[in-house]
Every structure is written in structure tokens, then in C-alpha cells.
Amino acid sequence: MAVTLVWFRDDLRISDNPALVAAADSGDDVVACYVLDEETEGIRPLGGASRWWLHHSLSALGASLDQLGVPLVLRRGAAGDVIHRLVEDSGAHAVVWNRRYGLAERTADSSLKSSLTNRGVDATSYQANLLYEPWEVTSGSGQAYKVFTPFWRACLTFRTPRAPLAAPDSLSSPDGPGLDSDELPAWGLLPTEPDWAQGLRDTWTPGEAGAHERLDDFLDGAAQGYKNSRNLPAVHGTSMLSPHLRFGEISPFEVWHAAQDHKDSSTAEDIRVFGSELGWREFSWQLLYFNPELATVNYRPEFDAFTWESSTQAELEAWQRGRTGYPLIDAGMRQLWEIGWMHNRVRMATASFLIKNLMIDWRVGEKFFWDCLVDADAASNAASWQWVAGSGADASPYFRIFNPVLQSKKFDPKGDYLVRFVPELADAENVHEPWKGSAPGYPAPVVDLKESRERALSAYKALSES
Template sequence: MALTVVWFRDDLRISDNPALAAAADSGDDVVACYILDEETEGIRPLGGASRWWLHHSLAALGASLDELGIPLVLRRGAAGEVLPGIVQEASAHAVAWNRRYGLAERTTDASLKTSFAEQGVEATSYQANLMYEPWEVTSGSGEAYKVFTPFWRACLASRTPRKPLPAPEALRGPVLGSDRLDAWGLLPTAPDWAQGLRATWTPGEAGAHARLDDFLEDAAHGYKDARDRPAVDGTSRLSPHLRFGEISPFEVWHAAQDRKDSSTAEDIRVFGSELGWREFSWQLLYFNPQLATVNYRPEFDAFAWESSTEAELDAWQRGRTGYPLIDAGMRQMWEIGWMHNRVRMATASFLIKNLMIDWRVGERWFWDCLVDADAASNAASWQWVAGSGADASPYFRIFNPVLQSKKFDPQGAYLVRFVPELADAENVHEPWKGQAPGYPEPVVDLKESRQRALSAYKALSEG
């Protein structure tokens, strides 16, 4: 019996998985594998929170494949060496995977395709994790878009995203040797800091679809406004599920469109544009592979970052800056591995523009702490706030954390939820104006640090 190896990567699902569907439709026996590649040059190792998520996502995928009739084979090492070994061991005539878009990943995939072709093994890749692949939508001059709005308009005008594919009904295949998932050490043990993550999230395909259903049933009504209010459950929280491919953007897009009516049309439109930002970020990374380390706008290479103290950086990381919105966001991320998007912008702005710390320091911290740490969105978002990225926030936009919390969390419910020592503060938004026992004094003055940042940005523009 002919056999196809299906290589899972950032697509840990059985529904709307083109590579798996193609293997099932072929009638071949199937070997499903996942390779933990921490050795290939250029592949960025996962942060701690993402490793926790990956463990549980792989466990869920393994259970789903078991129900279909085959196991999930786990191997560790450089994919360029491990995958050919699996193909040879299984005597496979074909291998299938869904495409990735980072440079190191693309290089690995291209090399494998060449190698397999020389061996007479058919290697086929599929579009699965982006609705519009980076090379599909370009400007009138044939270049990549640098501004989101025309990019997303061009995407929507080009075609409607395809309909999702059904999951296979059954699979068959041999049993190969596999690593034990527990032996990979993805979960924290000393100390076990994942209690908040366990209480908040259900990694895996079933959890992704349950979250989507809940969002569309309730939160999608009023999403346009509720998404800016961190104290309410007004966002989809699908980002980690999308990051690990437990649900596809095609599934999310069509499920949202199917729920659209006259009362939700604008909310669904805005929600769809958030999927668009994810697509835009991946286009940026595809054409700028060093997005996490190199300024998209090279003129920012001359920016005069301050030598802020380790104490100031530590205060930001621990949520002890003395500014409630910043501290609530940083503690939320530490507790549940996720932070509300508006608060992400505020915390990033504070690090970059009030503390004058290089955006790359913050990008690395978020990479380690977020369960949805996405190679494209994380880097693009940090550069957006810094002003060094595409379609960037203007340099003079400096988020004022006090005004932001007063506007979007007027009762201070979000602040108190994650900074409980503010529960009895006389002024929850500006605790330094009254009694707030146990809460730190501000690490910087907002007005003075804002002026310092504006001066630095002005010097850059004039230089």
C-alpha cells in the first residue's frame, strides 16, 4: 500500500488541513508527524508560554488523530535531517505539508523539496494558514504593500477566501517509533508558573472552535466598541489558536460571515479587519525576514535610545512601574500568557517612549511571555508602536496610560483585577494623588519622559 507522510507544523488541526485532506483523499496510508526543531539555523526557539501551549496542543492533536485511526509521531531535531529519516523509515512515496512563510522555514522546505525530488519522493505543499499568501497581493507597481488599508482592500477585492475543508473521516497507517511528549520538557516544573494559563485556556482544536462559537454568539455583538475595553470579554481571544493553527483563518472568516446580519454587520467587518492585520503582518515578515531584529525603516537605526536602568526595565517586566494600566497589563500577561490588545499598545509605548528602551527588548519579552507569540504579528506590532515599522504609529503618538485607563476602564475594574493592591486606593487611575498602600511610586514622570521622547524623535527626523 502506498504511503504519504504528513508533516504538521503550525497547523495543529484535522479540519481544514489541506495537506492532511490531500493525503486522505489519495487513499494512501498516512503517517502523521511533528518535529520539534530547535536546531536549524534561523528557526526561533519558542518562548516559555508558547512551549506550554505547544505541549497541550500536540496532546490534543494526538488524541484527534488516534480517533481517526493513526498516531502522531513525535521526533526532535533539525527537520532537514529528521523528516527524510521518517520518510525512509515509512517507505513513503510522498510527503505533504502546509506552507510556512519565515525565511528559515521556507529555506528548509525548499531544500527538502529538492532533496525529495532527487530521491523520487513527491513533496507537495499547500496553502492553509493565510487566506492571502504574501506574493499574491501586491501594489500596482508590483511591490509589497507598506500600508494596511490598501493592502486589505486589495485582498478583499481579489477573491473571497475559500471555503474550509472537512476533516477526514478515518485514516490508516503503520505505527512508527515516537518520542514521548512529556520527555520534551515543554511544561514548566521548577517553578510551575502555569496555573493561570491552565485556568484560562483550552489549547487544541476543540477549544479553538468552542472559543469561536462563544465569541460569535455573544461578544460579536458590539465588538467594534467592546474590543477596546479590557475589563470586558469583548475580543475573540483566538490569537493563540490561530498562532498554532488549531483553527484556520478560513474557518474563522466564514463562521463570522455566516453570523452576519443587519445588527452585526459593522462588528463583523471590524473583526474581519483584525484577521487582515494578521495577514498584513505576515506579508511584512515574508518580505522583511529580520523584522524582529532590524528596523523596517532604516533611518531608525540612528535613533538615540537611552541607557535606562535595569531597575526601570525590571519594574516594567514585573508590573511595578507605578502606572496602573501598565502594571495591570504586564501582570495579566504574566498570569495568563495574554494581554488585551489596547493594553499591549500602551505597555509597548511606555517601554519605548517613556523609558526610551529599544523596542527589541520588549519584543523579546513578549515573545517569551505570550501564548500567542507570533513571529510576524509580535515583531510588526512592536515596530508599529516604535514608529520604525510599516504603516507605523506617528512618532508623536505616545499613549498616556492614565488617559487610556480613564477612557477605556473608567471604573478601574481591569486595573483592580490584576493589581489588587489598588482595591482600596483613593484614586485608582492616579494612585500617587492619594493613599495606595503597597503600590509603588511612578518610575518616571509622564510629562518629562514624553518630552524627552519627542525631542529624540525630532532629532531623528531632522538628522
């Protein structure tokens, strides 16, 4: 029987997977594969936390595919070379995959598609991981949007997101001996010495089942009141779906329609706001599609002339380790260390502190988050750091500087979040401003908020006048 090769990438699921559905509908035998590509030029290697997630996500996908009747073949190397070898090994006449949108990824995919076609192998790609293709929704002049609100309004006017596709009931595997496959543990994706992942294991269930459980729990709970509770780091007010979306364990179409189906008169505004968060993900990917160097190059070129201070290594390490002396910043960074994730309100505050109070280049923070986040997403991570820096699209102006004391007083008034991740503050006389009283074991502030704010504003004024 004819064979179709399904190449999994950032779509580690069996439901609403157009490439997998196409292979099943073809009636062919199916070979499923995942390629750990750390060799293709320009493709960014995963950070440590994402590698941990990938291991467990692949394990879950492999189990799901086994239930459908096909094994997951694991290979390592430059994807173009590996896929060609798999086509030869399996005798596949067709290869299917779901699209990626980074420049290096789509360049590699285009080259592979051309070379496969030249060899008489059909290669087809599908839309699976974005509600709208980056090139579909443009301004009246045909240009990419630079501001979120009109972009998202145009998306919703353009087309209602399609309904999710059902998972195949079963798949047929080619007869004969199975293809050679790497053993997942041999890839070394998990930390060993030291094993820093206990907090990740306690918090997350990577894989498709965990993604749907997380979505169901959110819709049955935090979705009610989401508009306000999403800003409160001490409560479970967000969906925490970001890593599941990052690895494609659940599709944005599934999330969108489940949320819409859950909407009623009491949750309509909450669901609207939640939907706009999916919109920010879409906007970030459009930005990256049209600005491939978003993680390294200022979106607004005038920021190329910005003068970054030479903060000390000690100040940078204080930020990284959650020892700045400012409770909200330290709680956020310690949450990142513990569970590989940080509440979005706190992400903005920690980023602002690094960029504006410490005057450290936003790219330093972007790289650090890339390594530490389980949801490190090439588009959202870069776009968000540039947004805070003021150098991005639809950006927060540089002179908007998050005051971590005011932020914690407003969004964590009782200090529950602060104490959860900075337990030495439990006995502090003033949990929001511990330097104003006794706080045994807690460090003094690394910088003065007022002085560092004035320094940042002075640098921004010099830039705007240049």
C-alpha cells in the first residue's frame, strides 16, 4: 500500500491536526515522525525548560499514536536531510506537515518541498497553529498592521475561525519491520545534574490530554471574572495554556471554539477579553513573519541609537535570581525558576525593571526568558520584550516605567503572591517595602527606584532629541 509520511513539528497533537487528518483521509499507510533539528542554520535551539517540556510532550504524542496504530519515529539532525532519508526508508510517495512561520523554518520547508517535488514526492503543508495566516489580514494599503486593536478587529471581520477537526479513529502502519527510531531519553532533553525540574513536574502535565484538562478547568472556573482576575498573580485567574499552545498540544481553533461555546450572558465580556489574548498571539506571529529578526533587532530603528548603561554583573544576577530587593520582581523571577512560567502582569514588571531601572538591553532579558520559560515562543517572547522596551510595534512608551511597589500593592495587596515565592518575606513588617522595616534574610534594593527612573527617562529624552 502507498505510504504518507506525517512530519510533526510544533503540532504535537492528534485532534485538529490537518496534516494527520489528510494522511488518514488518503487511505495510505502512515508513518509519523518528529525530527529534533539543532543543525539547520537559523533555527533557534530550544532553551532548557522547553527541552524538558518537549520530552514529555513527545512521550504523550507517541502514546496517542500507538493507540491509533502507528509508532512515532524519532530522528535527530538537519530536518531536510532526515526527511529525505525517511522518505527513502519508508517508500513514502507523499509528505505532509503543518506550517511554521519563522523565516529559517519556512525557508527550510520551502527548500524541502521543492526538492521532494523534484523527486516525484508530493509535499503538502496545512494551516494548523494560527487562526489566521500572517499574510491574510493586512491593512487597507496591503501592509502588515503595526497596532494590535485594528489588527484584531480586522481578523474578526475577515473570517470566523474554522471549526476544529476530529482526530482520526485509527491509522494503518506499513507492514514489515518498523523504521529505525532514536530512543527519546537518548536525546538528553531532561536535566540531570542538577535535576532542577521538580517544580515543573509538580505544576504541569505536558501533552494533549493535559492541554484539554487545563482548558476545561479554566472554562469551568477562572473564565468567570477573567477580565479582572487575569491581573491578580496570587489567584488562578489565567488559563495557563501558553505552553500547550506553544507546542501545539492544543490548537487555537479548539481553544477559540471551546471558549465561544462556553460564553453566556455572565461571561460574554470575559470570553471577549480572553479571545483578545489569542489575538495578541496572532499579532506577535504576524510581526515575526514580516520582521524575522524580531528577537535581535529593534522593530523601531530609532532605538538603535539608545545608550544602554553598563550595569554590573551583580545587578544582572540579582535580577536573574530574584534577589533585587523588590518583592514583586523577586517573586516573579523565583516563580520562573520554580515552574518555568510567570504571570503576565509580573512578566511586564520584571521586564520593565531590567530594561528601565537597571538599563540593561532588552535582548538580554529575551534570551534569559527563552531559556527559562516552558512557553518560550519565538514570536510572543520577542514581541513582548520589545513592547515593554518601547522599541516594538504598538509598544508601551519607553517612559512608562512599571513601579514594582505600586504594582504589588494594587494587584497583590495582601502580599500572598509575594510570600508564596519569597517566603523570607512572611515575617516582614512591610511586605511591599521591606526596607522600611525588619525583613530578616531579604536583600536591600539593588537600585533606588526614583533615581533609576530618572536615569532611564534622561536616556530616553536624549534619544528623542537626537
